[in-house]
Amino acid sequence: MSEAPDHDDVNTVPAPTASAVLMHVVRSIVDDPDAVRIETSTGRGKVRLEVTVGPGDLGRVIGRRGRTAQSIRTVVRAAAVRDQAEVDVDFVDA
Amino acid sequence: MEWVETTGKTLDEAKGKALDQLGVAEDEAEFDVLDEPKAGLFGRVRGEARVRARVRPTQVRTKPERRERRPKKEAAAPTTGAAGAASTTPAADATPRRPAERARRSEPRPSTPRADRPAGPAVDAAQVGEEARRFVGGLVEAFGLEATTDLSGAGSELEIRVSGANVGLLVGPRGTTLQAIQDLARVASQRRLGDHDTRLRVDIGGYRQRRQEALGAFATKMAEDVKASGTARVLEPMGSADRKAIHDALAGMDGISTRSEGEDPYRRVVIAPSG
Numbered sequence: 001m002s003e004a005p006d007h008d009d010v011n012t013v014p015a016p017t018a019s020a021v022l023m024h025v026v027r028s029i030v031d032d033p034d035a036v037r038i039e040t041s042t043g044r045g046k047v048r049l050e051v052t053v054g055p056g057d058l059g060r061v062i063g064r065r066g067r068t069a070q071s072i073r074t075v076v077r078a079a080a081v082r083d084q085a086e087v088d089v090d091f092v093d094a
Numbered sequence: 095m096e097w098v099e100t101t102g103k104t105l106d107e108a109k110g111k112a113l114d115q116l117g118v119a120e121d122e123a124e125f126d127v128l129d130e131p132k133a134g135l136f137g138r139v140r141g142e143a144r145v146r147a148r149v150r151p152t153q154v155r156t157k158p159e160r161r162e163r164r165p166k167k168e169a170a171a172p173t174t175g176a177a178g179a180a181s182t183t184p185a186a187d188a189t190p191r192r193p194a195e196r197a198r199r200s201e202p203r204p205s206t207p208r209a210d211r212p213a214g215p216a217v218d219a220a221q222v223g224e225e226a227r228r229f230v231g232g233l234v235e236a237f238g239l240e241a242t243t244d245l246s247g248a249g250s251e252l253e254i255r256v257s258g259a260n261v262g263l264l265v266g267p268r269g270t271t272l273q274a275i276q277d278l279a280r281v282a283s284q285r286r287l288g289d290h291d292t293r294l295r296v297d298i299g300g301y302r303q304r305r306q307e308a309l310g311a312f313a314t315k316m317a318e319d320v321k322a323s324g325t326a327r328v329l330e331p332m333g334s335a336d337r338k339a340i341h342d343a344l345a346g347m348d349g350i351s352t353r354s355e356g357e358d359p360y361r362r363v364v365i366a367p368s369g
Contacts, residue, residue, distance in 0.1 A: 020236040028229050028282040060281075068281055071274035078263055078271045079237055 014040055015047040018087045021079035022049055025072055030057040047087045049076065058093050101142040104131055106331065106360050112147035113328050120328065120355050120364070124150045219292045223252040226283040226294055230254050233275065237264065250292040254279065261299040269305065272298050273333070295335070302335065309336055310343035317365050321349045326366035331356070337363050 013019055019038055027033040035054030040047060053061055062069045073089050080087040098115045102108035109125060116123055125147045132141035223245045231243040234256060241258025256264065265272045276296040283294065297303060313329075320327050329340070337354050340363050344352050351368040354361055 017236070017238055020238075021233065024232050024236040025278055025282075028232070029278070029285060031285070060285075063281065067277065071277045071281075074266070074271055074274035075233070075278065078266055081263060082238060 014042050015049070015080050015083040015085040015087050017082040018047070018076050018080040018085065019049060022051065022072070022076045022089065025075060026051055026053065026061060029060055029068070030054065031060070032057060045086065047080070047083075047085045048090065049087055050090045050092060052092050055093075058091060061091055097146045097148045099128070099144065099146045101129075101144045102131075103142060105143045105145065106356075108143040108145045109147065110328050110330075112145055113326075116147060116149055123147050219250045219252060222283045222292045222294070223247065223254070225285075226252065226279045226296075227254050229279050229282040230256060230275065230296060233278075234258075234264070239263070247295075251295075252292050253295045253297060256296070256298040257300070264298045265301045269301055272296065272301060273335075305336070306339045306343075309339040313340040313343045313363075313365070314347075317344050317347055317350050320365045320367055324367050326364055328355075329363045329365070331360040331362045334358075334361075337361065 019040060023036065023038055026036050026038075030036060030053050032054035035052075035057070037052040039050040039052070041050070042048070051061070060068070061072070063071075069089075069091060076087060076089050098112050100108045100111040100115065102111055105127060109120070112125070113120060113123055125145050127143070127145050129141060129144040131143035227243055227245040234241045234243060239258060239260055241256050241261050244255045244257075245252065246255065247253045263271070264275060266274075275298070276294065279296055280294050295302065316327055316329065332340075341352050341354075344350060344365065349368060350365055352363055352365050355364055356362055
């Protein structure tokens with residue numbers, strides 16, 4: 001249910017830096033930034049970040065041959081280092 | 095014409111060695127794949143790739159048709175262990191022959207615009223740069239880092255420089271995170287701006303600068319070697335930024351010329367004697 005970790009709940013989100021970075025990147029890429037949602041769940045020592053984007057924006061986030069998705073994962077994992085967390089990023093259609 | 099036979103962990107490595115021995119560029123050689131590399135468990139190499147190559151005779155060159163040249167059976171059959179399934183087909187027979195075919199059509203690729211880019215009016219480079227800078231700046235902020243993001247560059251060559259404390263996190267092992275950031279900056283600046291022909295580079299903590307200098311020094315050494323021996327050298331496959339660093343470093347050098355051959359991710363620079 002968590003949206004962008006705004007400043008109030010930043011400490012309650014499992015991987016705040018990774019979530020913030022993910023939100024920034026995805027919002028910068030899609031046509032409809034306001035439709036971007038991130039759901040966070042934890043399990044097995046990992047934080048799972050599930051990204052939902054507006055209709056038609058999934059292709060943009062995934063990119064040619066999944067290249068954009070891969071770049072997003074690389075950057076978000078780097079951000080997770082600051083949260084001392086391991087993250088998985090999944091993209092789902094609206 | 096004489097054939098040389100080489101082996102390597104990959105077809106490209108084997109081909110590269112063959113080209114080094116022959117001293118010609120990829121488009122002047124012809125290859126037969128004798129053995130495809132066989133991957134073992136967990137990425138270990140179980141069987142090496144084996145190719146034979148020769149300088150392509152001139153009359154073959156003018157013939158556009160590719161001949162379906164099958165390697166001799168006995169040469170192609172890998173030494174499969176007798177134990178186990180007796181019906182194992184020799185790999186060289188069963189595998190598609192695409193790698194060998196690809197090697198024969200290695201004309202320099204014309205730089206056609208990519209089909210998936212929307213064709214549109216030229217976009218102001220400064221606008222692209224500003225969009226990209228905003229993206230990178232926001233990223234740095236989301237990382238919670240204290241760093242500055244500057245945009246520089248002339249014309250369509252743009253560079254965004256990030257400097258500050260702890261920016262190494264944004265570079266990553268062998269620059270992988272940096273490359274991802276650069277890719278994303280490009281995607282982000284294309285979002286609303288449509289097609290543009292700007293070259294966008296991101297450098298973080300001077301990483302690319304240092305890498306470029308190291309590559310330049312390496313390329314200069316290779317080029318001296320080519321000049322001394324009169325033999326072309328084919329470098330390892332590299333990403334576009336690294337290839338450009340090498341082309342740029344050698345652009346002013348007399349007696350040699352450089353070009354890129356092959357297709358990503360195996361595209362690589364050839365340094366050849368000129369004239």
